Amino acid sequence: MQELTSFRQETCEWLEENCPPSMRKPALEKDKCWGGRNFEFQSEDQKLWLDRMAERGWTVPTWPKEYGGGGLSKDEAKVLREEMVAICARAPLIGFGISMIGPAMLEFGSEALKQQHLPSILRGEIRWCQGYSEPNAGSDLAGLQARAEDHGDHFIVNGQKVWTSYADKSDWIFCLVRTDFEVKKHFGISLVLFDMETEGVTPRPIRLISGASQFCETFLENVRVEKDQVVGEINKGWTIAKYLLTHEREMIGGIGNAPGQKSLGDEAIAAVGLKSGRLADELLRAEVAEWEVDFKCHQLTTERVNDEVATSGVVNTSAMIKYYGTELNMRRYELLMGLQGADALQWNDASQARHWLRSKGNSIEGGTSEVQLNIISKRILGLG
Numbered sequence: 279m280q281e282l283t284s285f286r287q288e289t290c291e292w293l294e295e296n297c298p299p300s301m302r303k304p305a306l307e308k309d310k311c312w313g314g315r316n317f318e319f320q321s322e323d324q325k326l327w328l329d330r331m332a333e334r335g336w337t338v339p340t341w342p343k344e345y346g347g348g349g350l351s352k353d354e355a356k357v358l359r360e361e362m363v364a365i366c367a368r369a370p371l372i373g374f375g376i377s378m379i380g381p382a383m384l385e386f387g388s389e390a391l392k393q394q395h396l397p398s399i400l401r402g403e404i405r406w407c408q409g410y411s412e413p414n415a416g417s418d419l420a421g422l423q424a425r426a427e428d429h430g431d432h433f434i435v436n437g438q439k440v441w442t443s444y445a446d447k448s449d450w451i452f453c454l455v456r457t458d459f460e461v462k463k464h465f466g467i468s469l470v471l472f473d474m475e476t477e478g479v480t481p482r483p484i485r486l487i488s489g490a491s492q493f494c495e496t497f498l499e500n501v502r503v504e505k506d507q508v509v510g511e512i513n514k515g516w517t518i519a520k521y522l523l524t525h526e527r528e529m530i531g532g533i534g535n536a537p538g539q540k541s542l543g544d545e546a547i548a549a550v551g552l553k554s555g556r557l558a559d560e561l562l563r564a565e566v567a568e569w570e571v572d573f574k575c576h577q578l579t580t581e582r583v584n585d586e587v588a589t590s591g592v593v594n595t596s597a598m599i600k601y602y603g604t605e606l607n608m609r610r611y612e613l614l615m616g617l618q619g620a621d622a623l624q625w626n627d628a629s630q631a632r633h634w635l636r637s638k639g640n641s642i643e644g645g646t647s648e649v650q651l652n653i654i655s656k657r658i659l660g661l662g
């Protein structure tokens with residue numbers, strides 16, 4: 279307890295000294311730092327904030343120090359999060375490197391892979407994308423057909439991925455491929471890593487109705503992948519793919535938790551005002567209160583189950599966290615759209631309508647809500 283108190287004190291002082299004032303505001307989409315070879319920093323402060331946090335290992339607070347991580351315990355990392363929220367400090371870095379492939383590499387990667395990739399991930403030098411889905415393999419991910427042929431010290435990969443978020447902006451990809459076609463589908467899959475600049479890799483953005491797009495189709499034509507870039511064992515990739523998905527789902531399930539985000543209650547007060555110290559609209563008051571209570575329960579449940587998973591190895595609950603977190607986020611935006619009436623339909627970079635539409639994607643990416651419900655019923659509740 280005493281140690282945590284002094285850690286909190288030191289953290290608080292360090293953040294005060296090192297977090298530039300301009301990084302203590304809620305980040306709009308364009309302000310988020312994804313890093314990577316081609317990332318254009320919005321300001322010197324953004325770069326400074328990333329460099330200072332990376333130097334301390336605090337872009338990935340719980341990763342081991344030997345790879346450049348912060349080496350913090352879960353409790354210390356929680357203190358750091360709380361102190362960052364207290365001053366509204368932005369995340370210095372986001373991306374699939376720190377939230378997905380990094381944790382998978384730490385658990386399953388060879389020492390050489392960890393040494394090669396983890397430091398560049400946590401310093402924001404290399405941006406990663408995820409090559410899981412294919413035109414005929416989404417919910418049925420294990421049905422994937424991208425083919426990796428064995429050529430001794432390397433594979434030659436052919437196939438097509440789809441919905442590859444930010445593939446056109448990423449430097450490296452973690453990609454599921456089929457390395458054995460003779461066995462049952464779950465047993466012939468491997469997780470491989472390669473540079474997006476490798477010959478034969480072509481990401482093509484998919485334009486959406488909004489005009490913008492985060493998605494690509496990614497075509498793979500005779501792509502050479504070295505065997506030392508396989509994470510874990512060849513043909514054992516399904517286990518790793520599922521482990522990585524638990525991290526993706528936890529990240530998506532916590533999506534409504536951005537530091538500095540105005541509470542729904544405050545948004546409602548701004549929109550309809552107060553009457554005798556309470557929200558003026560009674561029906562809205564009930565809906566907002568219900569949402570705030572559910573949100574708090576979700577936060578506490580997430581913390582509790584994460585502690586239980588860490589200490590007693592109980593069944594992983596990421597499907598539950600993802601399902602409920604994304605439902606909450608969609609409910610939040612439905613309420614916000616209602617609060618703002620016709621104003622909510624404005625269409626600019628920071629508009630509510632964009633967030634509202636985007637929140638629906640949360641219930642699909644990382645596995646759809648229906649699939650999460652199947653997992654919850656079978657693996658967590660033990661039904662059927």
Ligand SMILES: Cc1cc2nc3c(=O)[nH]c(=O)nc-3n(C[C@H](O)[C@H](O)[C@H](O)COP(=O)(O)OP(=O)(O)OC[C@H]3O[C@@H](n4cnc5c(N)ncnc54)[C@H](O)[C@@H]3O)c2cc1C
Nearest residue numbers: 408409410411416417441442443639642643644645646648
């Ligand atoms: C915003 C966003 C970002 C994404 N980013 C990436 C990315 O970076 N990389 C990547 O590889 N993929 C990405 N995806 C793809 C995502 O993983 C797939 O869209 C998702 O797994 C669903 O697959 P599908 O689109 O093929 O739908 P399908 O699997 O065809 O499903 C269609 C419908 O059928 C339902 N369904 C399917 N099977 C069952 C079942 N057994 N029981 C009940 N209902 C079922 C689904 O719930 C869904 O409603 C992204 C998707 C979105 C929306």
